[in-house]
Amino acid sequence: MPAGKLHVLKQLDLSRLPTHIAIIMDGNGRWATKRGLPRNLGHKAGCENLKRIITHIYDLGIKYATFFTFSTENWKRPQEEIDGIFNIVRDYLDEDAEEFLRRGAKVVVSGDYTRLPPDLVKSINNIIEKTKDCDRFTLNLAINYGGRDEILRAVNEAIKQGKPISNPAEFSKLLYSSDLPDPDFIIRTSGEMRVSNFMLWQMAYSEFYFTKTYWPAFSERELQLALIDFQKRKRRFGSI
Numbered sequence: 194m195p196a197g198k199l200h201v202l203k204q205l206d207l208s209r210l211p212t213h214i215a216i217i218m219d220g221n222g223r224w225a226t227k228r229g230l231p232r233n234l235g236h237k238a239g240c241e242n243l244k245r246i247i248t249h250i251y252d253l254g255i256k257y258a259t260f261f262t263f264s265t266e267n268w269k270r271p272q273e274e275i276d277g278i279f280n281i282v283r284d285y286l287d288e289d290a291e292e293f294l295r296r297g298a299k300v301v302v303s304g305d306y307t308r309l310p311p312d313l314v315k316s317i318n319n320i321i322e323k324t325k326d327c328d329r330f331t332l333n334l335a336i337n338y339g340g341r342d343e344i345l346r347a348v349n350e351a352i353k354q355g356k357p358i359s360n361p362a363e364f365s366k367l368l369y370s371s372d373l374p375d376p377d378f379i380i381r382t383s384g385e386m387r388v389s390n391f392m393l394w395q396m397a398y399s400e401f402y403f404t405k406t407y408w409p410a411f412s413e414r415e416l417q418l419a420l421i422d423f424q425k426r427k428r429r430f431g432s433i
């Protein structure tokens with residue numbers, strides 16, 4: 194995440210940003226196909242964009258960001274595509290580990306990443322360990338992540354502990370994202386109007402933003418436009 198040069202649209206109020214933004218990065222495959230390229234080049238371009246957008250989120254001063262990188266259902270894809278995605282993520286983490294540390298950015302993971310290939314598990318463990326004391330920004334990568342899987346694990350953990358859960362906050366503590374606040378704002382690219390098993394528990398009061406733009410083409414400017422839209426919402430949380 195190299196330092197970005199910050200241009201802020203004048204309608205954007207930097208004092209009212211979401212604390213936690215989450216992004217369902219969809220449309221890499223279609224972005225590539227539209228250009229006559231193999232799908233994995235779409236994932237490569239998607240990863241380049243991930244870097245750009247993480248840097249921008251960090252520069253804007255947002256504290257937490259979650260990116261949906263690989264779902265528990267994405268194992269249904271051809272093995273070659275899966276391997277390609279994992280290699281791209283591994284190289285990214287290896288190349289940027291020092292930069293995260295330098296910028297005080299902590300990397301955490303939602304999802305059972307121990308099921309991933311050993312080289313990727315090693316890269317993930319390395320970056321988690323290296324950045325564990327960083328506190329300026331938290332990047333949460335949802336990888337081998339599914340909301341239902343996460344809830345089932347939490348329920349089983351509660352059963353194991355043998356005591357009833359008395360409130361939602363207690364249940365949240367059993368989730369992968371126990372150290373993060375719930376996402377205030379969730380963006381999904383590529384025009385699909387669904388959540389595809391993402392943060393089912395945490396999204397109870399999230400604001401949503403859907404855009405037709407494919408993930409590799411989702412720009413810093415479009416992120417700012419989405420944030421301006423977020424700032425127009427009145428969040429009521431059940432009140433009036």
Ligand code: IPE
Nearest residue numbers: 218219220221222223224262
């Ligand atoms: C999102 O892009 C990345 C992952 C799910 C890993 P897709 O690969 O789903 O792209 P489309 O939806 O097929 O265009």
Ligand code: IPE
Nearest residue numbers: 217218219261262263264389
């Ligand atoms: C959601 O996208 C998962 C990620 C972005 C990692 P998908 O492309 O897997 O979702 P569906 O299959 O269109 O619902």
Ligand code: MG
Nearest residue numbers: 219220221222
């Ligand atoms: Mg998709």
